[in-house]
Amino acid sequence: MGREIICECGxxxxxxxxxxxxxxxxxxxxxxxxxxxMRYEGGARRSQTYQRTIIDKIWxxxxxxxxxxxxxxxxxxxxxIGTILPQDNAIPSDDPETYYAKQWGAFGKLYVKLGFxxxxxxxxxxxxxxxxxxxxxxxxxxxFVPLYRAxxxxxxxxxxxxxxxxxxxxxxxxxxxxxxxxxAKEVLKEKRYRIREENGNLxxxxxxxxxxxxxxxxxxxxxxxxxxxxxxxxxxxxxxxxWIPEGEKRLLPxxxxxxxxxxxxxxxxxxxxxxxxxxxxxxxxxxxxxxxQSNVTLYKxxxxxxxxxxxxxxxxxxxxxRVNHPLVYDHYRIYQSDFRTQLYKMKFNMVDKETGKSxxxxxxxxxxxxxTYDLGNGYKVILEDYLPDFYFDKSGKPATKSNQPNNPAxxxxxxxxxxxxxxxxxxxxxTNLEPLGKNKYKIAFNNLITRYExxxxxxxxxxxxxxxxxxxxxxxxxxxxxxxxxxRVWLQRVNGELWLAANANKHWQSLKKDLSVLVDKTGLNAxxxxxxxxxxESENGRGLAT
Amino acid sequence: MSALTxxxxxxxxxxxxxxxxxxxxxxxxxxxxxxxxEGQQAGRRLGGVAFAVALLGFLSQVxxxxxxxxxxxxxxxxxLFEYTTFFSMMMVLAFIIxxxxxxxxxxxxxxxxxxxxxxxxxxVFPTDVEPLIPALQSNWLKIHVTTVALGEGILSLSFVxxxxxxIRVIDQSKRSARTFWLEAVLFVLICAVAFSAVxxxxxxxxxxxxxxxxxxxxxxxxxxxxxPAIAGPYEGEKIAKDSDRFGPLFEAPSWMNGKEAPxxxxxxxxxxxxxxxxxxxxxxxxxxxxxxxxxxRIMQGVNPPLMDEISYRAVAIGFPIFTLGGLVFAAxxxxxxxxxxxxxxxxEVWALITFFFYAAYLHFRLSRGWEGEKSAxxxxxxxxxxxxxxIFVNLVIAGxxxxx
Numbered sequence: 048m049g050r051e052i053i054c055e056c057g058x059x060x061x062x063x064x065x066x067x068x069x070x071x072x073x074x075x076x077x078x079x080x081x082x083x084x085m086r087y088e089g090g091a092r093r094s095q096t097y098q099r100t101i102i103d104k105i106w107x108x109x110x111x112x113x114x115x116x117x118x119x120x121x122x123x124x125x126x127x128i129g130t131i132l133p134q135d136n137a138i139p140s141d142d143p144e145t146y147y148a149k150q151w152g153a154f155g156k157l158y159v160k161l162g163f164x165x166x167x168x169x170x171x172x173x174x175x176x177x178x179x180x181x182x183x184x185x186x187x188x189x190x191f192v193p194l195y196r197a198x199x200x201x202x203x204x205x206x207x208x209x210x211x212x213x214x215x216x217x218x219x220x221x222x223x224x225x226x227x228x229x230x231a232k233e234v235l236k237e238k239r240y241r242i243r244e245e246n247g248n249l250x251x252x253x254x255x256x257x258x259x260x261x262x263x264x265x266x267x268x269x270x271x272x273x274x275x276x277x278x279x280x281x282x283x284x285x286x287x288x289x290w291i292p293e294g295e296k297r298l299l300p301x302x303x304x305x306x307x308x309x310x311x312x313x314x315x316x317x318x319x320x321x322x323x324x325x326x327x328x329x330x331x332x333x334x335x336x337x338x339x340q341s342n343v344t345l346y347k348x349x350x351x352x353x354x355x356x357x358x359x360x361x362x363x364x365x366x367x368x369r370v371n372h373p374l375v376y377d378h379y380r381i382y383q384s385d386f387r388t389q390l391y392k393m394k395f396n397m398v399d400k401e402t403g404k405s406x407x408x409x410x411x412x413x414x415x416x417x418x419t420y421d422l423g424n425g426y427k428v429i430l431e432d433y434l435p436d437f438y439f440d441k442s443g444k445p446a447t448k449s450n451q452p453n454n455p456a457x458x459x460x461x462x463x464x465x466x467x468x469x470x471x472x473x474x475x476x477x478t479n480l481e482p483l484g485k486n487k488y489k490i491a492f493n494n495l496i497t498r499y500e501x502x503x504x505x506x507x508x509x510x511x512x513x514x515x516x517x518x519x520x521x522x523x524x525x526x527x528x529x530x531x532x533x534x535r536v537w538l539q540r541v542n543g544e545l546w547l548a549a550n551a552n553k554h555w556q557s558l559k560k561d562l563s564v565l566v567d568k569t570g571l572n573a574x575x576x577x578x579x580x581x582x583x584e585s586e587n588g589r590g591l592a593t
Numbered sequence: 594m595s596a597l598t599x600x601x602x603x604x605x606x607x608x609x610x611x612x613x614x615x616x617x618x619x620x621x622x623x624x625x626x627x628x629x630x631e632g633q634q635a636g637r638r639l640g641g642v643a644f645a646v647a648l649l650g651f652l653s654q655v656x657x658x659x660x661x662x663x664x665x666x667x668x669x670x671x672x673l674f675e676y677t678t679f680f681s682m683m684m685v686l687a688f689i690i691x692x693x694x695x696x697x698x699x700x701x702x703x704x705x706x707x708x709x710x711x712x713x714x715x716x717v718f719p720t721d722v723e724p725l726i727p728a729l730q731s732n733w734l735k736i737h738v739t740t741v742a743l744g745e746g747i748l749s750l751s752f753v754x755x756x757x758x759x760i761r762v763i764d765q766s767k768r769s770a771r772t773f774w775l776e777a778v779l780f781v782l783i784c785a786v787a788f789s790a791v792x793x794x795x796x797x798x799x800x801x802x803x804x805x806x807x808x809x810x811x812x813x814x815x816x817x818x819x820x821p822a823i824a825g826p827y828e829g830e831k832i833a834k835d836s837d838r839f840g841p842l843f844e845a846p847s848w849m850n851g852k853e854a855p856x857x858x859x860x861x862x863x864x865x866x867x868x869x870x871x872x873x874x875x876x877x878x879x880x881x882x883x884x885x886x887x888x889x890r891i892m893q894g895v896n897p898p899l900m901d902e903i904s905y906r907a908v909a910i911g912f913p914i915f916t917l918g919g920l921v922f923a924a925x926x927x928x929x930x931x932x933x934x935x936x937x938x939x940x941e942v943w944a945l946i947t948f949f950f951y952a953a954y955l956h957f958r959l960s961r962g963w964e965g966e967k968s969a970x971x972x973x974x975x976x977x978x979x980x981x982x983x984i985f986v987n988l989v990i991a992g993x994x995x996x997x
Contacts, residue, residue, distance in 0.1 A: 113961070115956065116956050119949050119952060119956070123949045123950060123953075127946060130942050134937055137938075167937045322724070324664070324722055324724075325721075325722060327722070328722060328723040331721065335723075335726060336726055337724065337726075337727065369727065370730070371727065373929070373932065380932060382931070382932040504932050506932040506933070508934070511934055514924070514934065514935075515924075518916075518920065518921045518924075522913055525912070525916075530909075553959075
């Protein structure tokens, strides 16, 4: 505790107080202006009182509104920079360095070098937001505490100097003060003021809660920032994706083996070309998708006793996942986010090269191929090798890039009654080689069967509600602080006169309206707006035309 | 008559009424300049008439909105034409509310022509009835987009009042940085007029020139300009049929990667040229004096503190509405459609920038006492940010919101 200040009225104020919390008496000699500065009620702000230690200095720095605005502007500029080029999660490549350089040349290179391609996850961005949060917290506490104290401890009877130096002030000579005060009480009560009386003096107050608006909205902002931090807490946030071909069942990633989903069918609908209503637009832009939908069944895995054993699945529900209509279950949300077609089966004929006669047809499942295809009559095809994503590796040998059938290639052995050892043929898309010498038979491409794969994303986000609540608190705070105002009226007996003083934290017009009604009904002299009078005098003094 | 035809007629009527309203408001305010009692009264009466005309225009635009809704089969805010038109409607709505509170004619002189410019700008985009892609098929389209437009409309009104304030208080008797920047703001508004005029002229002629080029996705494609090509596509060539058409004088730089960026760059260049010509013509008519000077004469009767208050009030109301629509509702819908309530998409980022900017405005004003001219300049910057988000982010930066 610092040095306390004891006011004439006997009230003990904390160090740094400008106006006595109880009676409003100006405690500092430098308060010489004709109208009192009423910001934060002249309470003792920590930042204005202590400047000794490092902590004081840090506190003072972050309590400054100037610093707060500077931080807002820095955040603003950083955000704008992040939109000049797409962020790295929005580019169709896993290699930002080459992608940006290729797309945007030297500028793209520089952009990646400075880390702007992942700006919103960079350490300095997080620090910037942290500093903003710190500034909001410190600045709010620094102002809220003294303001709250002063408004809580204010007494009805105020110091004469406090009243005289309010912006709205008037005196009335009267011999019937009781009557006037009683009438004033009635009028102000009707205007929904809260009335307090003491020693025959009157104090009316209205809308004090609007003074808390800024602090409420700052709390809202801090809660939203907190939601951002909570994402990093394990279990609060899941963001995974999975591709499921039609007819398949997959574990939902991110659910710890708890849920499985089966994709029965993917539905793609486009607007009909002959739709009268949209015909013109469709002629201009071509096909427009109408619906992306996956018909799925969600399963829950029963806790299996034996580790490694395939779990028993219990059906939870059927659902049609569409864009804007995710499947919601147990805090998980499963979204329709993408689709693609997958090569599913390839059909071939085994053909006699000389006669061109087909000896039978067979289909190879490209995901899970069979080894042997019996065509009857002693004809048989054996799949010797399968390369789903075929390419020539560095040493020039055939190899596969992945197990996705993007560019399938096969090594077939064709067995016939007259070729019991079999002819070997290498078949790929638009290639047909005979690596071991001349063959009698060949494999001819017949048909390709594709199927859809649904791209589903799995999300769990327990921070949504935190952010939402923060946003609502913020909006309430903004409305509270901006659409209401705090008005106070003092009516006090001083030396046989009645003194009327009034203060509003803003929007003085509404206070003046209240006062004009009060003056009309009580016969008090109308208070003078000392600020306007001052402006009027100084303008006249300078000889300016009004 | 089909709903679509009706909507087109109603929008045209609104457009004409707003133009007439502008003229009437201007006369009503300049009439006051004579300071005689009759002049003032006549001005006030004329201001009432001007307001009635503006109100009729607004009702007609509301009629456009609902008939277009019927024609679309969904709320008509789903492409650039519809959204921009709706935004102008919300701006006029904000003006009507402010007029009813303050009965002030000078705000009308600036609001209505800006509404006219915005409608003209909107009409340059394809106006066909378009079907909704799956991502937009949601009730949140109604809620989110209309709230954003309302918020932005009200915030734009703060710019209008701020602009009137600046026109009124900036000393035009000598050249200064302030007269320069005010003139720059007016020049940009004139460029917007030029954009609409140039587009209308070439569209009426049915002008087009087509290029073979490699588009932003590295695919071979054709690009059709509806204005003569000053800036051609990068390494683009005119198709054989158009080989005798004008231009291009130079090629767009290769790093411009927005959708059909070279065509847009060409349009910007045309707007700029048209703007310069129009601007010089007006200055010629004013015998070389600044447009700010001429407007300053018209606005002599304006009460600056009142404009300052209107401007602040508009921010005080528009800011939370924008926050609700552009951030809160936006986040709820994003959660529903994309599975994340925030994703740093350019449009989202610019909405957040708008939010932070007006937050800074309020801190400057309430804590640091920036009133009057300083805060008026801030509303100009705020309007630039809103326009940037409306125009550039959709047209130039590729992202999830580039529906048009």
